[in-house]
Amino acid sequence: MTDTPSEVPSEQPSAGSMAGEQVAQQAGNADTHSSSVALLAFGAIGIVFGDIGTSPIYAFRETFAGHHPLTPDREHIFGVVSLIFWSMTLVVGVQYVSILMRADNKGQGGSLALVALISRSIGRTSYGWLLILLGVFATALFYGDSMITPAISVLSAVEGLTVVNPGLQPLVIPIAVALLVFLFFIQSRGTAKIGTLFAPIMVLYFTTITVLGVYQILFNPEILLALNPWYAVRFFINDGWFAFLALGSVVLAVTGAEALYSDMGHFGRGPLRLSWFGFVMPALLINYFGQGAMIIGMGPAEAAETIKNPFFLLAPDMLRLPLVLLATAATFIASQAVISGAFSITHQAIQLGYIPRLSIKHTSASESGQIYIPLINWVLMIAVILLVLTFQSSSNLAAAYGIAVTGAMLIDTCLMAVLLIAMWKWKLWMAIPVIVTFVVVDGAYFLANATKIPDGGWFPLVIGAFTFTLLTTWARGRKLMRETMIESALPIEVFVKSAQGSATRVKGTAIFMASATTGVPTALLHNMKHNKVIHERVVILTVQIMEVPYVTDANRFQVESLGHGFYRMVLRYGFMQSTDVPAALKDVKELCGGKFEMLQTSFFLSRQTLLTAERPGMPVWREKIFAWMLRNSASPMEFFNLPSNRVVELGSQLEI
Numbered sequence: 001m002t003d004t005p006s007e008v009p010s011e012q013p014s015a016g017s018m019a020g021e022q023v024a025q026q027a028g029n030a031d032t033h034s035s036s037v038a039l040l041a042f043g044a045i046g047i048v049f050g051d052i053g054t055s056p057i058y059a060f061r062e063t064f065a066g067h068h069p070l071t072p073d074r075e076h077i078f079g080v081v082s083l084i085f086w087s088m089t090l091v092v093g094v095q096y097v098s099i100l101m102r103a104d105n106k107g108q109g110g111s112l113a114l115v116a117l118i119s120r121s122i123g124r125t126s127y128g129w130l131l132i133l134l135g136v137f138a139t140a141l142f143y144g145d146s147m148i149t150p151a152i153s154v155l156s157a158v159e160g161l162t163v164v165n166p167g168l169q170p171l172v173i174p175i176a177v178a179l180l181v182f183l184f185f186i187q188s189r190g191t192a193k194i195g196t197l198f199a200p201i202m203v204l205y206f207t208t209i210t211v212l213g214v215y216q217i218l219f220n221p222e223i224l225l226a227l228n229p230w231y232a233v234r235f236f237i238n239d240g241w242f243a244f245l246a247l248g249s250v251v252l253a254v255t256g257a258e259a260l261y262s263d264m265g266h267f268g269r270g271p272l273r274l275s276w277f278g279f280v281m282p283a284l285l286i287n288y289f290g291q292g293a294m295i296i297g298m299g300p301a302e303a304a305e306t307i308k309n310p311f312f313l314l315a316p317d318m319l320r321l322p323l324v325l326l327a328t329a330a331t332f333i334a335s336q337a338v339i340s341g342a343f344s345i346t347h348q349a350i351q352l353g354y355i356p357r358l359s360i361k362h363t364s365a366s367e368s369g370q371i372y373i374p375l376i377n378w379v380l381m382i383a384v385i386l387l388v389l390t391f392q393s394s395s396n397l398a399a400a401y402g403i404a405v406t407g408a409m410l411i412d413t414c415l416m417a418v419l420l421i422a423m424w425k426w427k428l429w430m431a432i433p434v435i436v437t438f439v440v441v442d443g444a445y446f447l448a449n450a451t452k453i454p455d456g457g458w459f460p461l462v463i464g465a466f467t468f469t470l471l472t473t474w475a476r477g478r479k480l481m482r483e484t485m486i487e488s489a490l491p492i493e494v495f496v497k498s499a500q501g502s503a504t505r506v507k508g509t510a511i512f513m514a515s516a517t518t519g520v521p522t523a524l525l526h527n528m529k530h531n532k533v534i535h536e537r538v539v540i541l542t543v544q545i546m547e548v549p550y551v552t553d554a555n556r557f558q559v560e561s562l563g564h565g566f567y568r569m570v571l572r573y574g575f576m577q578s579t580d581v582p583a584a585l586k587d588v589k590e591l592c593g594g595k596f597e598m599l600q601t602s603f604f605l606s607r608q609t610l611l612t613a614e615r616p617g618m619p620v621w622r623e624k625i626f627a628w629m630l631r632n633s634a635s636p637m638e639f640f641n642l643p644s645n646r647v648v649e650l651g652s653q654l655e656i
Contacts, residue, residue: 040271041278045206046199048263048272049280050334051149051256052092053202056209056287057311057327058156059252060084062398064307067455068245072303074296079235080246081226081292084253085285087441091409092257095438097276100261100412101269103419109264111138111408112348114415116547116575118423131418133472136354138411139345140467142258144404144460146342147380149255150335151387152401154179156394157331160324163312176388179328183335184381188361188372198333205330206283208323212314213283213290220293247448248402253288255405256334258412262341290314342380343373351545351575353478354471356633360578371578383463391456400456404464406446413438470629473618477626480617481608482515489519492540496566503534505565509601510535513636517542517570523606526650535602537593540568541581543640549576556584559591567592581640603642605635605649 063070063080070076103114115135158176161168217223225231236243260272291310295303306313315323349355361372391397416438420431449457514521521540528534551574558570569592571584581603585596610627618626637647 037268037271037274040267041275042203043199044263044267044272044275045280046197046202046333047337048259048267049206049256049275050198050202050330050337051153051259052254053206053256053280053284054153054157054327054331054334055253055255056284056291057160057331058152058394058398059249060288060291061307061310062252062395063246063249066249066395067399067452068242068248070239070242070246072295072307073300075238076235077292077296078223078226078231079239079243080250081223081289082229082232083235083246083250084288085227086229086232087250087254087445088281088285090437090441091254092260093277093281095413095416095442096257096261097273099434100416100419101264101272103416103423104264104269110258110262110345110348111135111142111412111415112345112352112354112575113549114412114419116352118415118418120547131415134411134414136471136475137464137468138408139349139354140471141404141408141411141460141464142345143342143467144463145255145408146338147383147387147463148397148401148404148460149338150180150183150380151384151391152394152397153331153334154183154328155388155397157324157328159394160309160312160320160327163309164321164324173388173392177385179332180335180384180388181381183332184339184377184384187339187377188374198336201326201329202333205326206280208326209287209314210283212323213286213288213293216290216293216297216314217286220297223289223293223296226289226292244444244448245451247445248452249398251402251406251445251449252398253284255402258405258408259337259341261412262345287311287314339377339380342376343371346373346376347371348575349471351573351577351579352547353545354475356474356629357636357639359634359638387459396456399452400459402449403446403452403457404460406442406449407461407464410439410442410446413442470625473622473625474629476618477623477630481610485522486516486519489516490525492518492520492562492566492568495520495524496562496564499528499534500564503528503532505536506533507600508535509537509539509596510604511539511541511601512604513606513640514540514542517544517568521604521606522608523604523648523650526606527604527648536565538566539592540566541571542569543571543573543579543581545575545579546572548574550574551577553587557588557591559588561593565593579640581642583641598643598646601646603637603647605637605647607649607651609651 060080064072064076070080100114101109103109103117112135115132118131155172155176158172158179161172161175235246239246260276264272291314294310294314295307298306311327312320312323346355346358347360350357350360358373358375361374387397387400391400413435417431417435420426420435421428426434451457453461510527512521512524512527524538524540551572556572558572560568562568569588571579571581573579582596582598585601589595608630610623610630635649636642637644637649
C-alpha cells in the first residue's frame with residue numbers, strides 16, 4: 001500500500017513551457033547554482049513578462065487620452081507617474097513577488113493551486129466552500145483576460161504604424177487580424193522551436209525601451225521627483241473623482257502581475273524575482289518615467305498631440321518603424337504566453353474536476369508541460385478576432401481591459417488574507433495592516449475599473465460569469481453523479497463471491513475504469529449480465545487527481561487483492577501531470593498478479609446517460625447544462641491514453 005492521499009509527497013516539477021523548459025533542462029538545480037538561476041531568469045524574461053512588459057505601449061497613453069482624459073500638464077504627469085511607480089512596487093513587487101510567491105503548492109502557483117494548497121492545509125471549515133468558489137471565479141475571469149490581452153496587445157503595436165505613416169490607418173485592423181490568426185494556427189505545432197527566440201527578443205525589447213526612457217530622462221531629470229508618493233497623494237487631493245477614474249487606466253501598467261505567480265512552477269521563485277527586480281521592473285519604470293519626461297518638456301499643444309501615442313514617439317523618426325516591428329514581436333510573444341497560460345489553467349481545472357475531459361495534445365515528446373487544447377485554442381481565436389472587429393482600436397479595448405485582472409487581484413488578496421492568518425499564523429497586529437493595505441489598493445483598482453462596465457467592461461464579466469457557471473455546474477453535477485453511483489453500488493466482496501459460480505472465466509486481463517474506490521463499476525455488472533464471462537484477472541482501476549502538482553512514481557500506486565483474481569488499484573497523479581494509464585501500468589510489475597501485456601488486456605469503460613430526476617440535486621437548467629457537458633466531453637479512452645483497439649464501452653442510465 002502507498003501513503004494516504006493527504007500524505008502523498010510531490011516530486012520536483014519539470015520546467016514549464018516553451019523556452020523555460022529548455023533553459024531549465026540545461027540549468028539543473030536553480031537553488032544551488034547561481035549560473036542556473038541566471039539562465040532560468042533569462043528564460044523567464046521571454047515567457048512570463050510579456051503581458052506586463054508590453055503595457056507601456058498603451059497604459060500611460062490611456063490614462064491621459066482614454067475614456068476619462070486628463071490634461072497632460074506637469075502636475076498630472078507627476079501624479080500619474082508616481083501612481084504607476086507605487087502601484088508596480090506595492091502590487092507586483094510586494095504582494096505578488098514578495099508575499100504570494102512564498103505560497104507555492106509544491107512549487108506551483110496561481111489561483112487554483114493556491115486554493116488547493118489552502119484547502120488541504122486548513123481542512124474542512126465553514127468557509128472552505130467560499131474559498132473554492134473565489135478561486136474558481138478568479139480562474140473564470142482569467143479566460144476573459146486571455147481573450148482581451150492578445151487583442152489589445154497586438155492591436156496597440158500595429159497602431160504604431162500610424163505614427164510612422166498616418167495613411168496606413170486602414171491597414172491596422174487587417175494586419176492585426178492576420179497576425180492573430182497566424183498566432184492561433186501555429187499553436188498545434190507547439191512552441192518549443194519558436195520559444196528559443198522569445199527570451200532574446202524580449203531582452204532586446206526591454207533594453208530598447210530602457211534606452212529610450214533614459215534618453216528622455218536625461219533631458220528632463222526632474223521627472224524623478226515623481227518617486228515621491230506625495231505627488232500621487234496630491235493628485236487625489238486636487239482632482240478627486242478624476243484621479244479615482246484614472247486608476248482604471250493606471251492599473252494597465254500592472255496587468256500581468258498574476259502571471260508571475262501562476263508561472264512560478266515553470267522557473268522557480270528565485271529566478272523570477274531576479275529577472276523582475278534586476279531587469280524587467282527597472283526597464284518598465286524607466287520607460288514610464290521617460291514618457292513623462294518627454295511630455296513635461298513640451299508645450300501644451302504639442303503635449304496634447306504627443307500624448308495620443310507617446311510610446312512610439314520616444315524614438316526619433318528614423319527608428320520608429322524598427323520600434324513598431326519590435327513592439328509587434330513583443331506583443332506577439334505576450335499573446336503566446338497568455339494562450340499557453342489558458343491551456344495550462346484548463347489542464348489544471350480538468351484534473352481538479354472543474355472542467356469536463358477535453359482533447360489534449362502533447363506537442364513535445366519530452367516535456368509534459370507543452371500541451372495544446374484545440375477547443376480552447378479555437379474558442380479564444382474566434383473571441384479575440386470578434387473583439388478586434390467590434391472595438392476597432394486598442395483605446396476602445398482598454399475600456400474592456402482591467403476589470404477581469406483587478407477582479408482576480410482582489411480575489412488573490414482575499415485568499416492571501418486566509419493564507420497569512422490561517423496558514424502562516426501571522427500575529428493579527430502584523431497581518432491586518434498588510435491585508436487592509438492591499439484590500440484598499442486592489443479594491444480601489446477594481447472599483448475604478450467597474451466604471452468601465454458600460455463602455456466594454458461588461459465583456460470579461462459576462463465571459464467570467466458564463467465560465468463560472470460552467471465550472472461550478474460540472475463540479476456539482478460530477479459530485480452528485482458520484483454520490484448516486486456510490487449509493488447504488490454493490491459491495492465488491494459480495495460480487496466476487498457470487499461471480500465465482502455464475503460466470504465463465506476466460507484468459508486475459510480486464511481493467512474496469514471506476515470513478516469511486518468502493519463498490520462494483522457498472523461496466524463490470526453489465527459485462528457479466530450480458531456476456532456471462534469474467535477474465536482470469538480483473539482489475540478495478542480508479543484514477544485520483546491529488547491536490548498537489550506532482551506525485552512521484554514511488555507513490556503512484558495503491559493495490560489491494562480482493563481474491564479470486566480480482567484486484568482494486570488506485571493510480572494517483574498531480575494536477576499538473578498527464579494521466580497516461582498504460583505507461584503507469586508498465587511499472588506495476590508483480591504488484592497486481594504479474595505484468596500487464598497490452599495485447600492481452602481489455603479496458604472496459606462506462607458512459608452514463610443522465611435522466612431527469614423527480615427531485616433533482618440541482619436546478620433543472622443546470623442539470624441540462626451538465627448533461628450537455630457530459631455528452632460532449634472527451635472520451636475516457638483519449639483522456640487516459642488507452643489503446644483504441646483494446647477498449648470496450650458500455651452504457652448506463654443515471655439520475656442525479
